[in-house]
Amino acid sequence: MKIVATVKRTPQRDTKMRLTDGGGLVTDQIQYEVNPFDELGVEEALVLRDKLGGEVVALAVGPDAVNEQLQTALAMGADRALRVDTDGELDPLQTAHALAGAIEREQPDLVLMGKLAIDSEQGQVTLMLAELLGWPHASFASRVEPAADGSSLRVTCEVDGGLETVDLDLPAVVTTDLRLNQPRYASLPGILKAKKKPSDVIPLAEFELPEAGLRITGYRALPAREKGEMLESAEELAQRLLAKNLV
Amino acid sequence: MSDVLVVSILTGPGLARSDAATVGFGRQVAEKLGCEVDLLVVGSEPAAAADEGAKLPVRRVLVAKHADLADGTGEARTAAIAAAAQQGDYRLLCAASSTNTRDCLPRLAARLGGPMASDVVEVRGADADAIALTKPCFSGNLLQEIELCGARNVATVRASAFDAPPETAQSASIEEVQLSGELNHPRKRFVELQKTELTRPELTEADVVVSGGRGTRGAEGFKLLEELADLLGAAVGASRAVVDSGWMPNDFQVGQTGKVIAPKLYLCAGLSGAIQHLAGMRNSKTIVAINKDANAPIFEVADYGLVADLFEAVPQLTAAIRAAREAS
Numbered sequence: 222m223k224i225v226a227t228v229k230r231t232p233q234r235d236t237k238m239r240l241t242d243g244g245g246l247v248t249d250q251i252q253y254e255v256n257p258f259d260e261l262g263v264e265e266a267l268v269l270r271d272k273l274g275g276e277v278v279a280l281a282v283g284p285d286a287v288n289e290q291l292q293t294a295l296a297m298g299a300d301r302a303l304r305v306d307t308d309g310e311l312d313p314l315q316t317a318h319a320l321a322g323a324i325e326r327e328q329p330d331l332v333l334m335g336k337l338a339i340d341s342e343q344g345q346v347t348l349m350l351a352e353l354l355g356w357p358h359a360s361f362a363s364r365v366e367p368a369a370d371g372s373s374l375r376v377t378c379e380v381d382g383g384l385e386t387v388d389l390d391l392p393a394v395v396t397t398d399l400r401l402n403q404p405r406y407a408s409l410p411g412i413l414k415a416k417k418k419p420s421d422v423i424p425l426a427e428f429e430l431p432e433a434g435l436r437i438t439g440y441r442a443l444p445a446r447e448k449g450e451m452l453e454s455a456e457e458l459a460q461r462l463l464a465k466n467l468v
Numbered sequence: 469m470s471d472v473l474v475v476s477i478l479t480g481p482g483l484a485r486s487d488a489a490t491v492g493f494g495r496q497v498a499e500k501l502g503c504e505v506d507l508l509v510v511g512s513e514p515a516a517a518a519d520e521g522a523k524l525p526v527r528r529v530l531v532a533k534h535a536d537l538a539d540g541t542g543e544a545r546t547a548a549i550a551a552a553a554q555q556g557d558y559r560l561l562c563a564a565s566s567t568n569t570r571d572c573l574p575r576l577a578a579r580l581g582g583p584m585a586s587d588v589v590e591v592r593g594a595d596a597d598a599i600a601l602t603k604p605c606f607s608g609n610l611l612q613e614i615e616l617c618g619a620r621n622v623a624t625v626r627a628s629a630f631d632a633p634p635e636t637a638q639s640a641s642i643e644e645v646q647l648s649g650e651l652n653h654p655r656k657r658f659v660e661l662q663k664t665e666l667t668r669p670e671l672t673e674a675d676v677v678v679s680g681g682r683g684t685r686g687a688e689g690f691k692l693l694e695e696l697a698d699l700l701g702a703a704v705g706a707s708r709a710v711v712d713s714g715w716m717p718n719d720f721q722v723g724q725t726g727k728v729i730a731p732k733l734y735l736c737a738g739l740s741g742a743i744q745h746l747a748g749m750r751n752s753k754t755i756v757a758i759n760k761d762a763n764a765p766i767f768e769v770a771d772y773g774l775v776a777d778l779f780e781a782v783p784q785l786t787a788a789i790r791a792a793r794e795a796s
Contacts, residue, residue, distance in 0.1 A: 235743065238606045244613075312583060313574075341612070342605050342724070343586045348542065348574035357543060357656035360571045363718065375659065379718040380567040381672075381727070382479065383664040387541065390655035399725060400712060434583030434618035436598070441611050443604075446750065449771040455781040458756070458774050459788030467733050467754055468676075468700055468789050 222275040222371045222391075223329040226266040226299065227320060229256040230283060230290045231340045244439035255290045258335025260297075261397040264404040265365055266333050267298045273371045276300045278327060282319045284308045288420070295415035296407030302418065303327070307425040312435040317349035322428035324354060329392065331374070336361050336396040351394040359387050361398040470559030471504045472497055473530075475549055476521070477540065477568045478511030483520045485673050486564035486627030491524050493591065493630040497560055500594035506530060508552045508645070510545055512538035522639040529642045530555060536651040539658045542571035544651035549576050552645045558620060560599060562588075565624040565728070566672075573622050582618035587728070589629040608724040608747020627672070628730030628751060664717045668694075671720065674703035676733045679722055679749070681707040683738020683760065683778055686715040692782040693737060699786055705729070705749075707739050723748035737778035741766025758782065 232238065233254045239247040255263070266277045279294035281287045282305040291302035305319045324332060332351075337344035351358035363384070364377035371391075378385045379398045389395070407415070452458045462468045472494040476487040487507075494505040504527040509517045514531050521529040532548040540548075549572070553561060561576065563569040565587050577584040589611070590602035598615040601623065605612040616623070652658075671677060678697040684690050690704070697704050706716040708723055722729060724747035734752035739745065741757070741764055749755070750769050757770035758781050767773045774781055 232606070234607075236606075238610055240610070314578060314581075314583060317578060337725075339607060340605065342603075342607075343584070344570055345574040345577065345584050345586060348571070349578035352546070352575040352578035357541075357653040358575075359656075360542065361567060378567075380571075380661070381719055382661065383717065383719055384662045386659040386662075388657040388659055393655065398718075399708070400718065431581060434616065434621070435585070436615040436617060437612060438600070438615055439613045440605070441613065443609070443611060443750070446755075446769050447771075449755070449767070449769075449773055451767070451773045451775070453774075455758075455774065455776065455784035456788050458758075458772060458781075459785050459792065461772055462733075462756070463789065463792050465754075 222269055222273045222331060222367070223278070223327070224266040224269060224275065224331045224333060225278045225280050225324060225327060225329040226259070226263045226294065227332065227334045228259050228263065228279050228281045228290050228294050229335070229338045230281070230287045231256040231338050234339060240440055240442060244441060246440055253289065255293050256335050256338045258337060258339070258397055260404045261401045262333035262335055263294045263297055263299060264402045265397060268402065269331070269365070269367060273367055278303055278329065280320065280323055281305070282307065282311065282316050291420065292415050293407060295418045296411040297405055298411065300418065302420040304422050305425055305428070306422050312433045313343050313345040314349055315430045315433060317346045317353055318430050319425060319428055320346065320350050321353040323423060324350070330371070331391055332394045334394065334396050336398055347394060347396045354394070356393050357389050358394040358396070359389055360396045362395050363398050363400045365395060365401070470557050471506060473506050473508055473553065473556065473558040473561045474526070475508045475510065475561060475563040475569070476517065477545055477563065478509060478514055478517050479568065481513065481516045483517050484564065485632065486566070488524060488632035489627035489630045490562060490564045490625050491526060492633050493588070493625045494562060495525060495633055496591040497594050497599060500591070501559070503559070506556060508532060508549065510537055510540070510548050518642050522642055523635040524640070525633050525636045526640045528640050530645050531642060532645040532647060534647045534651055539661060541652055541656055541658055542575060543653035543656060545572040546575040546579060547651040548645070548647060550579050551647055553580065555643070555645060560621050560623065562623040562625055564627040569624050573624055577622040580620045580622065582620040582622060583616050584622040585614055585616055586624050588623050588625045604724070604747060607744045609743060626728055628728065664719050668697055669701065669703040671703045671705050671722065671727050672729055675731055676700045676702035677705050677729060677731045677735070678702045679705035679707070679734065679736040679739060680710060681736065681739025682709040684710065686713065689738055689778060690715065692779065696782055696786045699790055707742070707745050736766065737782055739766055740764045741769065
């Protein structure tokens with residue numbers, strides 16, 4: 222099975238993002254990592270490849286700096302890396318077009334992606350890509366079971382009412398949720414091997430993109446909540462809630 | 469004039485509370501643009517929901533009815549909404565944020581060739597060029613101000629951030645959407661939905677939510693919380709750690725990547741309040757926290773805090789409320 226796992230470069234989880242006076246983001250001194258949901262996708266791709274044979278291609282859209290995250294995917298065990306090169310900011314639909322261009326060249330059986338990226342938290346590129354490719358998708362996967370011949374997948378999805386199961390004939394796009402797997406750490410031999418693995422770059426100009434339709438105009442802090450009151454006992458808490466007609 | 473289409477993906481016989489709130493959002497945009505709001509109901513048996521929708525302040529209710537929409541896949545729902553979009557001139561297509569809408573609206577945006585905003589919490593403005601909205605980002609740590617500049621635009625909306633408009637005296641007209649052929653993708657088959665058995669109100673619809681974290685030590689502590697929840701008629705929620713441990717089903721998770729709620733009262737115990745959890749409940753009207761650790765971040769957002777062992781404090785709280793109710 223040939224699998225593409227997409228990788229986005231995002232600030233390390235639990236980074237406390239700060240704002241400039243002008244409502245921009247302070248970006249110096251930030252450490253980046255592979256978007257945690259994409260990391261789940263890389264892990265699942267490796268598990269499927271080791272079960273069924275085939276190849277895992279780590280794919281990203283972005284500038285040189287993104288090579289760091291592609292190297293992480295290679296160190297985890299991906300076979301090669303592919304980057305669509307751009308310095309510019311793309312909106313989700315443009316990113317989906319760039320990914321679709323690269324995927325049409327690669328012709329994989331499966332694309333694994335994080336259900337969202339923890340920076341912008343839009344969760345859109347995944348399904349936009351599936352739509353542009355004309356492929357079926359499964360969102361929020363917590364379990365992926367391939368058929369013995371590798372032609373289809375049974376995917377369990379975490380949905381609001383419980384767990385939904387769907388069958389997908391490949392090729393397809395699957396997005397990962399928190400409980401899909403436990404991503405491996407890159408080992409030292411893995412990190413050394415990663416440097417020798419093939420890594421290709423495609424200029425963004427080779428793909429046709431729509432105009433950007435989404436503009437980010439600024440950031441601001443959440444409204445603060447007023448300081449609350451600390452109570453001494455459960456009895457006192459009960460009296461307060463009763464007095465305020467909250468219970 | 470380009471209008472607003474509010475989409476309701478039905479999971480039961482009627483509309484959800486979040487659908488009415490999304491009409492509230494749609495009206496805010498429409499008032500700025502001077503346009504109309506239509507409602508689209510999508511399902512296999514949508515008649516009752518359509519009648520309910522007709523009482524909301526909308527111009528008309530479009531009804532997309534099809535057997536493929538019973539256990540609707542995202543692909544089938546995308547096809548149904550895209551067909552409905554042909555029956556008007558819509559500049560904005562929006563729906564309450566849920567796993568169902570997140571599973572189809574990005575596909576719809578790509579099909580329409582327009583941009584999308586996810587989890588909108590505020591309307592800042594709208595004119596001929598752009599619709600200016602606000603949404604959370606970075607695990608709900610910050611708000612991002614964005615503009616949708618497409619000819620056709622798509623949004624999912626945090627229902628808890630908008631008020632449902634009052635019902636109107638006269639009913640909106642109801643029109644059927646023409647759907648032909650199969651809506652499902654030929655390479656995708658629905659197998660089953662294992663529904664979580666709910667004996668209490670649903671998290672996103674409840675006025676009161678009682679929630680637990682790692683400190684509950686699982687079933688032992690949740691038993692105490694459930695007793696309190698039953699006394700209050702509350703829904704039960706959980707932190708990510710609880711769900712990851714398998715103590716509670718996945719759809720009980722409150723947080724940025726779980727359910728985002730804003731009940732009148734959110735009462736939690738043994739829950740430290742990680743950033744991504746706070747993002748899921750910090751807009752609750754009143755927050756009550758019980759935790760052994762006085763430095764737990766949950767106390768920074770709590771209106772009432774109690775530093776105590778939940779195994780003692782929760783039964784005491786339940787008993788005191790029950791006693792007061794019996795006395796009155």
